[in-house]
Amino acid sequence: MSTIPIFADENWKLPSRGRVGILSLIIGESAIFTIFVVAYVYYIGRSSYGPTPRILDVPYFNTVCLLSSSLTIWLAEHAIERGKIRTFGLWWAATLLLGAIFLVGTAVEWSRLIVVEGLTIRTNLFGTTFYSLVGLHATHVVVGLVGLSIVMLFTLFGRIEQRHAERIQVLGLYWHFVDAVWVVVFTVVYIVGR
């Protein structure tokens, strides 16, 4: 290959593979969510029997927690870019906490629905679509929290440095996606569908 004349192209820069990879994953995941959202919307009001979406309480507190976690993770990304590891750790812990609160909130909501209202995934069509859509999102929150926790552990053991900023931003992109999906799920399930 050495016979090819080398030409001056000092500006040869390519996008980071981590970003391209996670953006591709996000596109794929969006398609999964689209299918579940479409199923939910199509089936609104079609349940032939059993409880209806009126039994739902709008989870304002949960939503505020999850959406503000997008802000805290952004602040964390900002901090690590500048090498402020301690600030990063604090914002990261805040993100983790907010995500965990959201998950606990979902658990409380579900236990009320199951125990008090008697709505399970097999009760009726509404139960099936509700638990699968919200559950699919909650699954993503769990996956995100696992990722966040791993980074948190590394931070506690002092293994996170400024050079990891990009990888952390890649994980941050996933978390932003989980939050953005919640906006859609929240609108469809608790605003439009109720």
Next chain:
Amino acid sequence: MADQTYPIPGTLDRTPSGGATVLEWLHSWVVTVDHKKLGILYILYALCFLLVAGAEAMAMRIQLAVPNNHFLSPELFNEFFTMHGTTMVFLVGMTIIFGIGNYLVPLMIGARDMAFPRLNAFSFWLSAFGGLFLYFSFIGGFGLYGMGNAPDVTWWAYAPLTAKAFTPGHNTDYWALSLIVMGFGTLGAAINILATAFSMRCRGMTLFRMPLFVWLMVVTSGLTLITITPLTAAQVMLVIDRYLGGHFFDAQAGGAPIVWMHFFWIFGHPEVYVLILPAFGIASEVIPVFSRKAIFGYPAMVAASIGIAFVSTTVWAHHMFTVGMTSVGNTFFALSTMMVGIPTGIKIFNWIATMWGGKIRFATPMLFCTAFLFQFLCAGLTGIMLAVAPWDWQLHNSYFVIAHFHYTLTGSFLFCMFAAFYYWYPKVTGSMLSEKLGKWHFWLFFIGFHLTFDTMHFVGMLGMPRSIYTYQADRGWNTLNFWISMGGMIQAIAVLIFAWNLIRSYRYGKVAGNDPWDAWTLEWSTPSPPPAYNFAEDPVVRSRRPLWDIKHPNDPDWKYER
């Protein structure tokens, strides 16, 4: 860790000499993260299942060769056509394109490996175990019919047939779960190809200098992202219905079986393009090299590929004209389906224009690609016929439809795959495939293909429906079915010749050298087979045909490309 005794993946010689090294050699294949080895694993895996699914097709053709036959029981016939379709699409088609893509994309863009080598290995093993899991159904469990548990609900598995009430036992579960597993494998592979093509290109390899095969793999991978995932979502819903007592497709609870149809075909139709686009990529590499001309209309080819991908996501309901959609729906999907003909027509035009005035060498790869051009045109024409909703009302679920999509998947996809084997086998193994056996393979397969699938159009127009295990003697289908089955046998013989050629040429084939076809893309600048590190020095590229530039320093391409 004693590094000395631990075999490093990708560094071992491919031919082991002693008993101890066989284990090491095997180990090196199992733990490998090298894109070339994983590509070979994908391809071998696909070839095995090509033989299996082909055998299933042969058994069905024996059953249908004469009326009132009792070669297969109705239950086994159902299992065979379900497994034939599922295997050919997911275990053969998807794995072979990602196998070839895995092997070639890094080489073509001058990269050391894929962007995520370990994800690559993970994707392969997910797909592999998904496939084995699917076939485990033949022996696993005790089905309702006492003959294994293989899925028997057709490869599109319409609700409500798949509901627990109508399909007890675990056969549909095998189908759904294995496709979910394979779906994640495919998703990983697609992400990897995209990240590789966007982030790993060598110096000077701009997007518009990438070989068309890489472009087509990018488009296919992008399409895979939004195509495989709806299927995964729908399968999850099916599993929820079957295992957790959900009601997604349960009409009594208010669910709608038609929703499954939509979800399945939102996956199912773009899937056909996911398969055929890499085949276009192969044709776009082979035809220029064997016509001794640069590809005609490179930017138009790229634009047409992206156009096909976009349009293909809006056509799915042409599988559902007989369901009873509104006339607006029917019109929309008829028109959008016909629209696919425009970018595809551009491609066919460009391939012919590439051949036009070229110095054509009809070696086996070029034979397959030439036949592909002709057959793909026919497949496109019957596709436009079926896009006409009233025509589809008449012929839906008849053998005419079977003939149409086998023209695309056998006559176009498989022909291009065979072309790829003859073209790149020297690069992968270092030895040429036998041209003599190759010509036998081509002509037998070509004759068998046309005998089978041309005839199938007519038996379809005479009203023979698909998925029936036998028919009465007075329907007027006897002679045609007999010849369809004969054509199938000829194709089977051709495929066996091909398999023999692959095995024999590995040992006895002519030594290929780096560049047996006098080609122009980067993979031909490496030794055959390429070393683990691919390129001793990072290549630098100035045009779409870097090897042309080396071979013709006085008349390089980069003088004209801008």
